[in-house]
Amino acid sequence: MEWTQDQFRGFKDALKGLDIEYKVFEMDTKRKSSPEWKEKVGREARELIESWKPDLVYTNDDNAQEYVTKYFTHSDIPFVFSAVNAEPSAYGFDSSSNICGVLEQEHFVQTVRLLLELKPDIKRIAVIVDDDPTWNGVVERMKQDAPEQLKNVRFISWNVIKTFAEYQETVKRLQNQADALALLGIHTFKNEKGENVPWQEVLEWTGKNSRLPDFSFWKDRIYYGTLCVVYVSGYEQGFGAGKLAYEILVNGKSPASLGMKPTLKGRPIISLARAKRLGIQVRSRTLLSSEVVHTIAWEQ
Amino acid sequence: MTCQFYRKPWFWVGFICFVTLAAGLIWFVFPVKHGPVIQSEPTVELPKKKWKILHITSYHMDWSGLRTNFGVLRMP
Numbered sequence: 056m057e058w059t060q061d062q063f064r065g066f067k068d069a070l071k072g073l074d075i076e077y078k079v080f081e082m083d084t085k086r087k088s089s090p091e092w093k094e095k096v097g098r099e100a101r102e103l104i105e106s107w108k109p110d111l112v113y114t115n116d117d118n119a120q121e122y123v124t125k126y127f128t129h130s131d132i133p134f135v136f137s138a139v140n141a142e143p144s145a146y147g148f149d150s151s152s153n154i155c156g157v158l159e160q161e162h163f164v165q166t167v168r169l170l171l172e173l174k175p176d177i178k179r180i181a182v183i184v185d186d187d188p189t190w191n192g193v194v195e196r197m198k199q200d201a202p203e204q205l206k207n208v209r210f211i212s213w214n215v216i217k218t219f220a221e222y223q224e225t226v227k228r229l230q231n232q233a234d235a236l237a238l239l240g241i242h243t244f245k246n247e248k249g250e251n252v253p254w255q256e257v258l259e260w261t262g263k264n265s266r267l268p269d270f271s272f273w274k275d276r277i278y279y280g281t282l283c284v285v286y287v288s289g290y291e292q293g294f295g296a297g298k299l300a301y302e303i304l305v306n307g308k309s310p311a312s313l314g315m316k317p318t319l320k321g322r323p324i325i326s327l328a329r330a331k332r333l334g335i336q337v338r339s340r341t342l343l344s345s346e347v348v349h350t351i352a353w354e355q
Numbered sequence: 356m357t358c359q360f361y362r363k364p365w366f367w368v369g370f371i372c373f374v375t376l377a378a379g380l381i382w383f384v385f386p387v388k389h390g391p392v393i394q395s396e397p398t399v400e401l402p403k404k405k406w407k408i409l410h411i412t413s414y415h416m417d418w419s420g421l422r423t424n425f426g427v428l429r430m431p
Contacts, residue, residue: 059414066410074405083415100411109409116413123411304406 056085057275061289062115062137062296069297073305078107084118088187088243088251097122104132111135111300115293117189120146129153133303133310137296138289141192143315155303155310157295161272162285162321163197164204169283169323170235170270171208172341173330177268181212181233183225185240193239193272210237219244219252226265236261236269238281255279259353268333274324280351282329285321292318324348 063079080103082096100123104112114124114136124134128151136156148154171177182197184190194213201210211233216222222244229236241257254276261269262280274286295318302308323345330337360366 056414056416059412059416063410063412063416070408074403076405076407078407078409079416080409080411081415082411082413085414104409107407107409109407111406112409112411114411114413118413119411300408 058138058273058289059115062293065290065293065295066113066137066297066300067293068290069294070301070304073301078103078109082118082122085242086251086253093118093122101126108132111304113137113296113300115139115296117141117192120148121188124148124154127153133300135296135300135303135310137292138287139315140189145192148315152309152311155299155313156315157292157299158315158317159287159292160196160317161193161287163193163272164200165285165321165323166270166272166283167205167208169285169325169341169345170268173283173325173335173337174235174268177208177234179209179211179233180235180237181214181229182210182237182239183214183216183222183241185243186215186217187240187243190240197237217243217245219246219257222257223260223264226261226267230265230267233267236265236267238269238271238276255352262329262332262351262353266333268335274322277324277326277348278352280326280329280332280353282333282335283323283325283345285323287318288320288322291320322346326351328354 067077080100082093082100084093084096097118100119104123104127109132112124112127112132112134114120114134116138117140120136120139120141124136125146127134128147130153132153134154134156136154138159139156140159140161143149143154143158148156167180182194184194197210198213201208212229214225216225222241226236238258238261241254242251244252244257246252258276258279258281268282270283271281272284272286274284274289277284299310299313302313303310324347325337325341325345326348327337327342328349328351
């Protein structure tokens with residue numbers, strides 16, 4: 056995934072010049088999201104830490120925290136994380152001496168404002184999210200920020216969806232009830248065989264069957280037809296984590312003294328191809344201040 | 356007739372050779388040290404630390420797009 060690779064690339068760039076042996080363990084919990092799988096790979100990752108004895112562990116995204124880092128709070132091994140959506144207290148990090156990192160706080164308000172620049176008459180937004188616990192923190196923050204900062208927009212429903220069929224049915228139903236869709240988690244919708252439908256297929260179906268403008272918070276969605284995003288840069292998340300790792304390894308700082316903060320910068324990106332499909336005329340001012348993607352992967 | 360040898364070229368050739376040899380002798384036997392003596396500290400080459408970092412990602416990577424010259428080992 057581009058998101059994961061960007062983080063790792065940023066992390067390595069922040070540690071350039073140091074002699075480092077890396078090992079990468081992929082939990083692969085997007086494609087395989089069953090609790091049994093997460094338990095299994097989590098256990099394997101923990102065993103690898105015990106046997107390999109790294110000087111530092113770099114974990115990213117929430118499942119690695121839930122199934123690995125959480126088990127090492129107050130241990131001697133320093134842990135640095137990035138792209139964590141939940142509050143650090145959810146994993147017991149806030150009181151831990153060996154853990155620090157970079158939080159991922161999506162640019163929710165900015166993304167909705169970008170959507171309103173593209174289509175100012177939007178009043179009702181429906182949110183769609185899969186059943187991965189990663190999204191709990193995101194949804195909570197959205198519910199907290201929306202009433203105060205987006206007074207002219209109403210969030211009419213928060214749909215937690217488990218299957219692809221349920222997703223299709225919900226999107227069709229919302230065509231007459233909402234003006235726009237917020238597509239958050241779309242990774243663990245199950246098909247008839249109980250397997251996860253790839254998110255790229257979910258977006259292809261959406262692009263071909265929905266006439267509602269949609270938004271998300273992650274850049275890789277744009278290439279598969281999501282209309283607009285103000286994204287958190289994966290590279291900046293990883294680079295921030297790498298700088299923390301440098302302070303711990305080279306300057307001998309304690310992880311607890313380095314804290315846990317989000318990256319602040321959001322980058323707007325628009326799918327012009329999807330805007331054309333939806334009949335939206337994008338103003339030049341918006342085009343000039345955003346990255347623009349001209350094609351959709353499934354159209355080619 | 357007075358021997359005015361200082362007017363003879365061989366005198367000056369001999370004189371210059373003598374002075375040069377004498378200076379050389381003094382230089383080697385009694386070396387003159389110019390300025391303060393700087394003695395360099397003995398340097399100890401510290402062994403460069405090789406760090407071991409384990410990266411655990413919740414998701415997966417597309418390895419075709421990654422630079423592979425970092426000694427990255429993929430597991431599992």
